Amino acid sequence: MAVRFLISILIISFVSFTHAFDPNPLQDFCVAVNDAEAKVFVNGKICKDPNTVSADDFLFRGLKIPGNTSNPLGSRITYVTVNEFPGLNTLGVSFVRIDYAPYGVNPPHFHPRAAEFLVVLEGTLYVGFVTTTFDPNVPNKLFTKTLYPGDVFVFPKGLIHFQFNVGKNNAVALAGFSSQYPGIMIIANALFGSNPPINIDVLTKAFQVDANVIKSLQGQF
Structure with a gap:
């Protein structure tokens, strides 16, 4: 009976681990130290001394600034990952602001470490993602939708996806990720x-x- 119990615990622990995204924190917070000051590489960033942490470490004001879309793609991403916002360290979340000029595109890409949910604030976006080649049910199937202000769309972890401003005016969206550094x-x-x-x-x-x-x-x- 004891052996079965231990095996059950091990199986549950393994399943929980394989379905996790970023590691769960073992403290209330771990404000990241600047990379230039860090001498050790860990899964995440090294913690700042808690005695020197202040409320400013948990504040980011940059999302109110529109991104410059004067580029060939007609879009600009303002990143808010642990690199820009040290207070996110070990919390398993990050986000971005995306500005789109008329007919601007956030080109096909994927995030290896995170699922993404997109919230449209302004404009009209045509969005979509493609399933994997070896999906036994729907290989390389394209899922698309046209989004309007207030709409939310989710892109599964690791799948190729895109957004395209189909309107004649600028568009703005916020996107959240299930990782402090989702990668792109x-x-x-x-x-x-x-x-x-x-x-x-x-x-x-x-x-x-x-x-x-x-x-x-x-x-x-």
């Missing part, structure tokens, strides 16, 4: 702007296009 992999940047570049033979074979097309795309980055 922009598909085009990763494939055509890697350092050093991916072998062109790999890309021409993968995309089934002429080498000049790949060279042109790599030239964009």
